[in-house]
Amino acid sequence: MVKAVVLGAAGGIGQPLSLLLKHNPLVTSLGLYDIVNTPGVAADLSHISTPAKVVGYLPADDGLAKVLTGADVVVIPAGVPRKPGMTRDDLFKINAGIVRDLATGIAKNAPKAFVLVISNPVNSTVPIVAEVFKQHGVFDPKRLFGVTTLDVVRASTFVAEVLGDLSKAPSITVPVVGGHSGVTIVPLLSQSSAALPADFTQDARVTLTTRIQYGGDEVVKAKDGAGSATLSMAYAGAEFAEKIIRALRGETGIVAPSFVHLESDPASGAALKKEIGKDLEYFSAPVELGPQGVASIKPLGALTPYEKTLVDAALPELQTNIDKGVSFISASKL
Ligand SMILES: NC(=O)c1ccc[n+]([C@@H]2O[C@H](COP(=O)([O-])OP(=O)(O)OC[C@H]3O[C@@H](n4cnc5c(N)ncnc54)[C@H](O)[C@@H]3O)[C@@H](O)[C@H]2O)c1
């Protein structure tokens, strides 16, 4: 029995993500929460002939507490998306408070749930959730994940495009590490499971790396004011949620990159800090998942000199983003 909950379920990501979770036979109960429209979304999804029982709540009548009760996995895509010209950090002003309030609800009603944060800026919203949990005395770093899967999905697709064969995309894996914004997104193309062409130049590698780093901007620009990636994000979020669900059901050997607290597995987290040469609290790295959440954080492995410069360039911005999330909660009255 697995109860999955989507907070922000009526939004651009929330609706297709809820559809994909309803389609997943491992989900037996699906709770939807938003400040608008969840009864309609829930009624619609509830007619689909798959096992999950669907319920939808609004804030009235303690809806947040009700939807979270019994949750095993909580996915958070609530918050505003970017418009052209904005950075993810520009969303902090609105989304930080939304994520803080939802995290407070989780801390009170589902403190043992696995929490998957999609709301941007992920590099700051994940620390916000952690700090709220700490203030409520329920923080378990193993159970908190920033969802960076869309970067991994993009990297697989773009490498398959370079190889001229999109049918390879589902089987290509490229670790993408660091964080989830601009320069903090670091694709390790040298570790792609499908080798790039032998004549692939350094210029082409830089272009491909930049495309992965700024894939989000490509969508924001194409949507021209109507938001950011929703459908590809729903796909990526559902893929990551399924990995989490399989791990919590006892399946072993599942590895996926995610933005995690480096104390989630102290030994491998300390080794990663040494590898990157900085005492960061959070970093996105390939994580081995287990029934308790983070089982271990994998090393980045051998990097090319170019990839090393990318990691070095990511570190100061990551530190700033993390500090911003942490200070937001230390300055907030919960
Ligand atoms: N991690 C990633 O890779 C990634 C990818 C794409 C988008 N995002 C982020 O996901 C977020 C959502 O994007 P979207 O396109 O779905 O936006 P959207 O505006 O379409 O949907 C957001 C939903 O959140 C709801 N919401 C707002 N405040 C809420 C609250 N307090 N409680 C519950 N629900 C609330 C809104 O009513 C809306 O339905 C944005 O912050 C966006 O930047 C992250």
Ligand SMILES: O=C(O)C[C@H](O)C(=O)O
């Ligand atoms: O680009 C955005 O603002 C949304 C998301 O983070 C993405 O990578 O598509």
